[in-house]
Amino acid sequence: xxxxxxxxxxxxxxxxxxxxxxxxxxxxxxxxxxxxxxxxxxxxxxxxxxxxxxxxxxxxxxxxxxxxxxxxxxxxxxxxxxxxxxxxxxxxxxxxxxxxxxxxxxxxxxxxxxxxxxxxxxxxxxxxxxxxxxxxxxxxxxxxxxxxxxxxxxxxxxxxxxxxxxxxxxxxxxxxxxxxxxxxxxxxxxxxxxxxxxxxxxxxxxxxxxxxxxxxxxxxxxxxxxxxxxxxxxxxxxxxxxxxxxxxxxxxxxxxxxxxxxxxxxxxxxxxxxxxxxxxxxxxxx
Ligand SMILES: [Zn+2]
Ligand SMILES: [Zn+2]
Numbered sequence: 001x002x003x004x005x006x007x008x009x010x011x012x013x014x015x016x017x018x019x020x021x022x023x024x025x026x027x028x029x030x031x032x033x034x035x036x037x038x039x040x041x042x043x044x045x046x047x048x049x050x051x052x053x054x055x056x057x058x059x060x061x062x063x064x065x066x067x068x069x070x071x072x073x074x075x076x077x078x079x080x081x082x083x084x085x086x087x088x089x090x091x092x093x094x095x096x097x098x099x100x101x102x103x104x105x106x107x108x109x110x111x112x113x114x115x116x117x118x119x120x121x122x123x124x125x126x127x128x129x130x131x132x133x134x135x136x137x138x139x140x141x142x143x144x145x146x147x148x149x150x151x152x153x154x155x156x157x158x159x160x161x162x163x164x165x166x167x168x169x170x171x172x173x174x175x176x177x178x179x180x181x182x183x184x185x186x187x188x189x190x191x192x193x194x195x196x197x198x199x200x201x202x203x204x205x206x207x208x209x210x211x212x213x214x215x216x217x218x219x220x221x222x223x224x225x226x227x228x229x230x231x232x233x234x235x236x237x238x239x240x241x242x243x244x245x246x247x248x249x250x251x252x253x254x255x256x257x258x259x260x261x262x263x264x265x266x267x268x269x270x271x272x273x274x275x276x277x278x279x280x281x282x283x284x285x286x
Contacts, residue, residue, distance in 0.1 A: 002245050006035025006263040007232035012058045013039040014048035015236040023065050025238035027073050033264050035076035036062055037097050041086045074265035094270040095263060099155035100142045116163035131170035135177055139184035147191040156200045157214040182221045189225050196261055196272060197227050199252055201244040202234025212248045219255035230261045253277050
């Protein structure tokens, strides 16, 4: 069973609940561990990142909650980094999630997970309408960033699929597209074989996506390469904390995995713990 979520946002970045509300909801769900992963600062500033001047207050709040709820739940203090680290030292955090949310060219910055129209505009403006060129750039940036940061977790691998339900934007069955994604996976695994790939249900909650990231062909490729996977909710509200974890575990199992990882806090440190996936253990304890 999955009794944790280590991808959690709060009002300190773009989440809707306070850290303490998230902790209390996680305890009510029977979680053993909750990992916070605020969006670290970016240059230029993005509306969904933490204000740099609030970082000390945020860190103090996480420490307070770790002490206050020590006998009820393990709390991890992580960070989700994007594109550059902006002076943040990843070593100061229990775990690091590496992500690419933006594609950029000179002064043009597009959040690929904002809306379908923003992604279309991004494709038109930067790539002349060529979706394969967009995918090539996105996967190259993602693999490069993950290899550079060597994070605990590689975030929502194929985030550009967010609005591509039923091929609405591009053909993700195109072998040329799939080769770009699997090549990125190979680069990452060659450079950091122990990284955890998250099977992320965030867009299932937030915009009704039918499947978690990554898409099944990519998940199958990761399984063949011996990659490690972790289920995360990318939760921005208390009611998303374990959303569609049963679907995520189904996808993981159908890709051929027999093991899923969770982050746990042991002697003050975050470690990845393996759990066997068994048919009888889908879902989480309620
Ligand atoms: Zn993210
Ligand atoms: Zn996130």
